Each structure stands twice: as structure tokens, then as C-alpha cells.
Amino acid sequence: xxxxxxxxxxxxxxxxxxxPTDADTSAESxxxxxxxxxxxxxxxxxxxxxxxxxxxxxxxDVMNDLMSFGIHRLWKRFTIDASxxxxxxxxxxxxxxxxxxxxxxSKLVGREGKVxxxxxxxxxxNVGRDKLRDKGLVQNxxxxxxxxxxxxxxxxxxxxxxxxxxxxNVTDKDKALRSIYSVLKPGGRLLVLEFSKPEHELxxxxxxxxxxxxxxxxxxxxxxxxxxxxxxAESIRMHxxxxxxxxxxxxxxxxxxxxxxxxxxxxxxxxxxxx
Numbered sequence: 001x002x003x004x005x006x007x008x009x010x011x012x013x014x015x016x017x018x019x020p021t022d023a024d025t026s027a028e029s030x031x032x033x034x035x036x037x038x039x040x041x042x043x044x045x046x047x048x049x050x051x052x053x054x055x056x057x058x059x060x061d062v063m064n065d066l067m068s069f070g071i072h073r074l075w076k077r078f079t080i081d082a083s084x085x086x087x088x089x090x091x092x093x094x095x096x097x098x099x100x101x102x103x104x105x106s107k108l109v110g111r112e113g114k115v116x117x118x119x120x121x122x123x124x125x126n127v128g129r130d131k132l133r134d135k136g137l138v139q140n141x142x143x144x145x146x147x148x149x150x151x152x153x154x155x156x157x158x159x160x161x162x163x164x165x166x167x168x169n170v171t172d173k174d175k176a177l178r179s180i181y182s183v184l185k186p187g188g189r190l191l192v193l194e195f196s197k198p199e200h201e202l203x204x205x206x207x208x209x210x211x212x213x214x215x216x217x218x219x220x221x222x223x224x225x226x227x228x229x230x231x232x233a234e235s236i237r238m239h240x241x242x243x244x245x246x247x248x249x250x251x252x253x254x255x256x257x258x259x260x261x262x263x264x265x266x267x268x269x270x271x272x273x274x275x
Contacts, residue, residue: 033171036234045171047145052228053169057123059223061098061131066218073100075267079162079193082105082260082269089159092183095119095166096150099128105160106137116158118146119166120183148176153183164193168239171176177252184274192245192252195236196261196268203264211236242268 013174026239029196033042040048056063064072080101087093087110093102096117105115122145130145139185146152148163148170161180198204211233219229240248242259246269249257254272261268 031056034235034238036231036238042171047123049169049267052231053121054123055225055228056219056223057098057121057127060127060185061100063219063223063229066110066222067215071263074165074270075193075262076100076104078260078262079164079269080108080181082123082271083122083160083162083189083191085109085160088170090157091115092151092153092161093117093156094146094161094163094180095169096126096162096164097121097166098139099132101164102128102141103132103137104139105162106132109140111140114140114142116142116144116153118151120145120147150180151179151183155182156185157183161188162193165195167192167194167245168235170179173240174248174252177248177254181253181274186274189271189273190249192249192270194239194245194268194270196239196245196265197241197262199265209265215240239261242270245270 031042032039033045034040035048045203053060066076083091083105085105085108087108089109090113091105091109093099093105093115096102096119099117099137102115102117109115112253116130117125119128123142125145132138132141144152147170163180163185167173167176184190198207212230215233216226216230220226223229239245242265244259246257246259249270249272253274255275257270257272259268259270
């Protein structure tokens with residue numbers, strides 16, 4: 001995700017890799033953050049993540065189906081069902097990418113509702129807009145290029161905010177959660193669908209092998225970009241685990257926070273309310 005329209009190739013990204021340690025995971029310190037396993041300057045992350053998503057945007061949907069064996073559709077369906085969306089609601093699909101959740105929400109909120117598909121990356125936003133318009137979904141959807149840390153909406157605007165497979169790419173996750181909290185209406189809810197930590201060690205080892213040995217090769221074969229998919233695998237490992245993310249949501253002001261592990265914790269759906 002990136003607000004930059006500059007489209008660097010993945011080959012321009014740094015290629016040195018290190019294994020994260022406990023010290024590394026606390027490197028969200030002064031002026032530094034993570035780009036996969038690398039510690040970088042915070043100011044550099046937006047443009048580096050931009051390079052990844054500009055590169056993969058056109059093959060994003062195909063790769064999602066291949067990488068997850070189609071299971072991502074069930075995860076997203078579960079998110080929709082857990083949202084409690086109703087006709088007339090106003091929904092923000094943040095880091096909405098190619099618009100899978102937006103398409104479902106558009107039908108459920110109806111003519112009186114509104115869905116805003118927001119993404120920081122122009123390439124992803126363009127792919128999503130074209131796909132939804134090709135499906136005839138035009139009447140109740142707006143498209144906004146936006147940084148999750150600085151949402152350009154008034155306070156108390158949305159009934160529901162979702163962010164699916166996007167929070168791990170945000171530079172300052174705490175700031176993004178506070179920004180989301182601000183734009184939710186009282187009684188509104190946030191749903192974060194994100195890769196997480198598998199519950200069982202055997203599954204965790206199998207998942208690691210798949211992520212670091214098969215996924216980059218699949219990315220090279222299908223999207224002609226193995227490096228970007230290596231970053232995606234690393235970014236998943238550096239993302240806060242289930243309990244840590246729940247605590248971050250609590251600290252941002254959300255109440256009644258909870259999470260549900262899906263596919264053995266490979267993915268988790270976090271939920272919190274603004275009261």
C-alpha cells in the first residue's frame with residue numbers, strides 16, 4: 001500500500017534478509033520500523049511497500065486464490081457475516097485493494113447505504129475500481145486514496161470499518177487504529193482480518209515452509225515477482241500476534257475487543273466497538 005504513484009520495481013528493493021529476534025520486534029522505535037525482516041527508516045516504508053503493491057496489483061486476485069487455495073473467500077465471507085452490516089449503513093473498506101469486501105457490502109447496504117473503498121496504493125485502487133465497475137457496482141461506492149494513519153473523513157462517519165490483509169503493511173499501526181476509532185460512529189465497529197500466528201507448532205512449521213519456499217516461487221512464476229512475495233511472507237511474521245493486536249485495539253479506545261482464529265490461527269478476525 002502506498003500513496004505514492006511512483007512505481008518502482010521489486011528488484012529496486014533491498015534484498016538483504018535477517019531473521020527477526022526479540023530485539024528486532026521492538027524496533028518500532030525512534031525513526032525506524034520494519035519492512036519484512038529488515039529494519040528501515042519509517043520515512044522509507046511507504047515508498048517501499050508501494051513498490052510491492054504497484055508490482056503485484058494486476059495479479060493480486062489470481063495470486064490470492066492460488067496462495068490460499070481459495071480459502072480467502074471464506075475468510076472474507078466470515079468477516080462480512082460478523083460485521084452485522086444492515087441496509088443503510090455506511091462502511092469503510094480500508095486497504096480495500098481489489099474490492100472483494102466492497103462488492104459484498106455494496107449489495108448489503110443497498111441504495112440508502114454507502115461503501116467507501118479506500119487504499120493508499122493507486123494501482124490497487126484502480127484495479128479495484130475497474131473490477132467493481134465491470135460488475136455493474138457503481139451506485140453506492142466511492143473510491144478514496146487514503147493513508148490509514150491519517151484518514152480524510154470527519155469524526156463519527158462510519159457504522160463499520162474493515163481492514164483485511166492491510167494492517168500489517170501500515171507503518172504506525174497504533175496511529176492507524178486511533179484514526180479508525182475517530183471516524184467510527186458511537187456504536188460502530190472495527191473488523192481486522194489479518195494473517196496471524198498458527199495455534200499449533202506443527203501447523204506453524206508447515207506454514208513457514210510453504211511461505212518461504214513455495215510462495216516466492218509461485219510469485220515469480222505467476223506475477224513475475226518473487227521478491228515481493230518474500231516480503232509479504234516476512235511481513236506476516238513481523239505482524240503482532242492475536243493477543244498483542246487485541247491489546248493495541250484496547251489501547252486505541254476500542255471496547256469489547258475479541259478475536260476469532262480461522263484456519264488454525266493462520267488468519268484471525270479481530271473485532272472491537274466504539275461506545
